[in-house]
Amino acid sequence: MSYIEWFEQHGAKHKEIVDKLVAKGFSEDEIIDYFDFDNMVKEENDFCPLYKEPKKCHDMKKLNCYLCGCPHFRFNDDGLGEYNEFKILSKCDINNGEKFAGKNVIHQNCSKCSVPHHKAFVKKNFDLSWSKIMSGCKA
Numbered sequence: 402m403s404y405i406e407w408f409e410q411h412g413a414k415h416k417e418i419v420d421k422l423v424a425k426g427f428s429e430d431e432i433i434d435y436f437d438f439d440n441m442v443k444e445e446n447d448f449c450p451l452y453k454e455p456k457k458c459h460d461m462k463k464l465n466c467y468l469c470g471c472p473h474f475r476f477n478d479d480g481l482g483e484y485n486e487f488k489i490l491s492k493c494d495i496n497n498g499e500k501f502a503g504k505n506v507i508h509q510n511c512s513k514c515s516v517p518h519h520k521a522f523v524k525k526n527f528d529l530s531w532s533k534i535m536s537g538c539k540a
């Protein structure tokens with residue numbers, strides 16, 4: 402799946418859940434709490450493939466899923482630039498995490514960075530529209 406396909410599909414799933422919670426009268430804090438990993442596994446099992454096992458993407462006691470993938474992520478399926486013979490397809494805007502190389506391409510690796518999964522970060526960057534929060538990701 403390309404980055405843009407994932408981005409659009411995830412944004413649509415996220416919106417469906419938020420719209421449902423807003424219609425039920427949930428406050429901002431209640432919406433953020435609803436996106437807690439343990440609750441999402443129970444209530445929204447199709448939201449993330451890892452919920453099936455269930456397995457957390459990061460080893461954190463409290464993991465919030467509201468801002469998966471991360472407002473600092475930058476991607477372009479046609480390339481953000483080049484490094485030697487590699488095309489750079491994604492990177493981190495604040496230079497966290499690591500890089501990994503695939504066949505002629507370099508991707509951002511966020512597996513060791515928990516920045517977007519902390520409730521305080523979600524609260525600070527909150528908007529009902531996930532697409533709005535992530536609007537800088539499509540570089």
Ligand code: SF4
Binds near residue numbers: 471494496497498
């Ligand atoms: S490395 Fe961390 S801050 Fe950077 S894009 Fe990935 S999750 Fe976000």
